[in-house]
Amino acid sequence: MTPFGQRLRELREDRGISLTSLAHALHVSPAYLSALEHGKRGRPSAGLIHQVNEHFGLIWDDGEELVRLARLSHPRVVVDTAGLSPQATELANRLARRIRDLPEARVAELLALLETDSE
CATH class of the missing domain: 1.10.260.40 (lambda repressor-like DNA-binding domains)
Incomplete structure (x- = not known):
């Protein structure tokens, strides 16, 4: 959903x-x-x-x-990491592989972290 x-x-x-x-x-x-x-x-x-x-x-x-x-509701997200650091590319790839297995509490933590960093 x-x-x-x-x-x-x-x-x-x-x-x-x-x-x-x-x-x-x-x-x-x-x-x-x-x-x-x-x-x-x-x-x-x-x-x-x-x-x-x-x-x-x-x-x-x-x-x-x-x-x-x-x-924020596109169900098939594509992340373009061209030109970003190797760490950013690794993060995008690891998240893509593991997002289905993350508990909802961890997803909420990550979202909160992103909200904090965007301010």
Whole structure:
């Protein structure tokens, strides 16, 4: 599941809306919406994000948060380390190999570390 897919499912379930009903309202197939929620499809289009924001009445920070989550929701990431240090290339390769085996607590630690370093 992607961050966008998780948030979309939360919005839908919090409001008691079925996947089929939401798909119909957004003019997409239920299969596509399910694939988005489960991380089987890439990032949604800007138009679809806008439709979701409108459908759920998301404005300001909530709407921007959905856009941010969509940007972070590509399920097949490619990391270009050309021109970076050997250590950066090693990190990218080791993370790619091991990410499926990392416990959620460790993933949360790594995300927190990246958030701290980006400030």
